[in-house]
Amino acid sequence: xxxxxxxxxxxxLNCFRCVSSVxxxxxxxxxxxxxxxxxxxxxxxxxxxxxxxxxGFVRDCVKKKTCKKAELSQCQQTEQCDFECCRxxxxxxxxxxxxxRILFMLCMS
Numbered sequence: 182x183x184x185x186x187x188x189x190x191x192x193x194l195n196c197f198r199c200v201s202s203v204x205x206x207x208x209x210x211x212x213x214x215x216x217x218x219x220x221x222x223x224x225x226x227x228x229x230x231x232x233x234x235x236x237g238f239v240r241d242c243v244k245k246k247t248c249k250k251a252e253l254s255q256c257q258q259t260e261q262c263d264f265e266c267c268r269x270x271x272x273x274x275x276x277x278x279x280x281x282r283i284l285f286m287l288c289m290s
Contacts, residue, residue: 196224217242
């Protein structure tokens with residue numbers, strides 16, 4: 182049984198961090214847990230494609246209020262940018278991606 186624990190105000194969140202220009206699989210091999218700074222209160226998973234065909238796969242910490250395409254630095258100057266933000270402990274893992282998307286939507290409503 183799996184539970185997602187939401188971080189309360191003032192608590193530091195842990196997220197997975199990785200960067201790859203090849204694939205999600207490569208990103209997963211490189212990923213590690215990181216303690217987010219106090220202002221970064223959400224985890225993010227981003228896939229983008231640049232104007233010249235370059236791709237990027239990123240998992241990291243982020244400010245929840247910047248979880249909008251126009252405000253994400255990873256989505257600037259790109260042709261396509263898909264991302265998901267979540268607020269649970271290590272919620273941006275490979276296995277949690279689907280359930281975190283649902284939980285984040287519930288929290289935002």
